[in-house]
Amino acid sequence: MPRAGGVYSAPPGTAGTPNTTIESAKYNALVADLVTDANAARPVTAGGMGATTAVGGSDNLNAAGANMASAATVNLANATGGALTITGTVTITSFGVVGAGAERVLTFAAILTLTYNATSMILPGAANIITAAGDVATMRSLGGGNWQCISYQRATTAPFNNVLTQPALTLEQSAAPVPTAEGRIQWDTDDNVIVVGDGAATQIFVPLPASTVAGDLLYLSASKVLTRLAKGTAAQVLNMNPGATAPAWADRVTLGTPVSASGVAVDFTGIPATAKCITVSLSGISTNGTSPVMLQMGTAGGVENTGYNGSVGAIGGTATSLVLSDGLRFSPTATAAADSVHGVAVFNLIEAASNTWSMSWVGSVSNSNFASTAGGSKVLAGTLDRIRLTTQGGVNAFDAGKINISYC
Template structure:
C-alpha cells in the first residue's frame, strides 16, 4: 500500500483508528432520519448568523474510534443540505430555482399604517400596502440600497424634502387609492422615489417642470382625438380635441386685471374692457359695436311702507339715499274697495294740491332733503279726491280706506 491511510481503508472494517493520523468529522448522535423529511436533514447542518459551523463533537479526538456508518450518514446529510433549497436564515432563498428564489426574496408584507414617520424598517416584505391618510414626512432608517414597493390605499400627502424624501418634480405628492411608488433607501433615514405610477395614469406631481412643450402647429388645425392639442398659427388660438370635434381656447388680452370684462371683437379675437367705477352700469356704445360703462340717471331708490292718512298730519320718512333725491312721488294704495277701486289698486296722486268745488285744498306737500321725505297732509277731513274708476266722476275718498306710499330716486 502506498500509505497508511490506504491501508486503513482496505481493511474493510467498520472501525478506523484515529491513531493512524486521520482526522475525520463525526456526526452528533441522532435518531434515524424520517422518511422524505428534507427539512429535518437541513436542520442538522448548523448555521450561525448565516455562517456554517461544524456541529459539536465533529472533530476527531486522537486515539478514538470512528464508526463509518455514522460518519457516512453525516456526510450524506451535508451533501443533501448543499443540494436542497436552503432557507433564508441559512443563506439561501428557500427555493430550488432562480425564479422561485427571486420570488422568495420579493414577498408581500403586512399592511403598514401611515404616520409622520412610516417606518419601513418594520416591513415584513418588500411589497407593502400603506393604509390611512396621515401625511408622511419620513420612511425611517433602512440599509442603504434597500428597495420597497408601496401601494397607497387612500389619499395622503408625501412631503418632499431635498435630502430625506426626494420625490419626482421636487414637489409634494398627493396620493390616490391604487397609486404605486418604488422607494430606495439612501441610508441614514434618507429615501428617493425612483418610480411613481398613478392609478389614473397621470403625472406624479400633477405638473410638468424642467421641460418645454411644443404643440403641433398649422394654419387650420382640426384635432378631434380626445386630448389632442394643436396651435392655430393663423388665429393664435389653441384647439383641443374632445373625441368628436375641436374645442377652441382663445388667449386672454394683455394687461387684463381683476374686475375687467372680456368681449369679442371678432370670432376668435378678445378685447379687454377695464372695470368701471362704483355705480356705473354696463351698456352698449352708441355705435352698437362694443360694451361700455355708463352712469345711470338714478343709482339708488327708496320706497316707504304703507303710511296712515291723517288730516293735517306730518310724515318724516328717512330715505337713506345719502343725497337729496332727484325724483320723488307719492301713490295711494286701496285698502278697502270703494269708488270702483279694488283692494290693492294703486293710484298716482298729485303731491301739492287737489281742488274740489268749494271743498278747499286737498292732497299733500312733499319736501325732500338729503335725509328725509317731509310730507304734510292737507287739512280737510277728506285729504284726497280721486276720479271714479268706472264713471269718471270726482269723488272724495275715505282716509281709512287708503294708504300712502312714498318713493324717491337719486
C-alpha cells in the first residue's frame, strides 16, 4: 500500500494469528506490496532521495526551504531546505548548531550585517559584510555552532570586473624603499613616488604634475620630481635657460625694439650669453657731420674700440677701400651731412672659448650714391653682451633714421 508521509504500513489483515494456517492470499498480498515498495522511489524521510533518477534525487536533496527571518541567531538546523531566503534587517551573529560539513545557500532579501568572528562566523576579508537585496552567501558548518562563508556573490557586481570594493588597497610605505623582488610595490613617503622591484633593481614611477595638458613637456627638476613645461607657441624652439638649470621655450630669432637714432651713440645691451648670431638693421641713418658711421662690439667691461681686423670698400661713387681697426665701418671715406646709411650688419660667433666673432656689412650710402661692403673679425675680452652704433671717433650726433637688432 502507498506510504503515508514516507512511513510504510503493511496491508490490513496481514498479521498472522498464532496456531492458525497462514492464508495464501494475505501472504501473497503482503509480499507483492513489499516488492512494490522496494522498487518505488524511497522518500527522503525514509533515507532515500524521493526520485527514480540521480538528477531528481539531487534536486530533492537540495530543495528550497521556507524563508527564515533575520535574528541575532538564525538557527539553520531548522531550515526546511538547503537553499532559503533570509528576510528582515536584524544583524546576524550566529547560524546555530548544525553537523560539520552541512551547507546552506542563503539569499538576503534586504540590507543587514553579518558580524565577523574568527571562530564562529568566518567571513571573506576577515570583516563584517553589509548585505544587499539579492546577495547570495554559501555557508558551511564547521560543527559546534561555527560557520564559514565559502562564497559570497554580490547582486549588483558583475563577475570578473576586477573592482576592489573592500578592503581599501594600501601600499607598503617607507622613507626610502628599494625593493628588488620581482613585482614588489612600495610607496616612497619622502619623494612621493611608487617604486617597484624588477627582480634585480628598483624601477621608479613618478606622478604627473598637476594641470598637465596635451603638448606640455615634462622634465626632471630633481632626481624623482617631474616638472611641467607648458607648451610653447608656434615656431618656438626648445633651449636651455640662461642658468642652464631647465629647458625653456624661445623664439628662433629674438627681435629687439626699433630705436630712432639720436645722440652720439645708440647702445643695444642685455644681449644674452647664449646668442650665437646677431643682425643689426639700419634704415636712413644720418648724422650732423661727416664722420663715417660704424658698429662696435662690447662686453660687461664696456664697448671695445680697438682690435678689429678687416676692411671696408665702396662700389660706385668714389672707389676706395680702408683697413678696419676701430669697428665695423660702413664707408671707407668721409660722408656728407646729407648722406643716409641703409643696410644690414651680421655678427657670428666663431669660437666661444676665445670669444672670436666674424662681422660683415652690406649696404649703401645714399646721396653720395655708392654701395659698400665690409668684413672682418674681432676677439673680445669676454662674452659679448652689447652692440653700439656710433661714428668714427664719436664726434658726430645722429639726427635721423632707425636701427634695430635681432639675435639667435
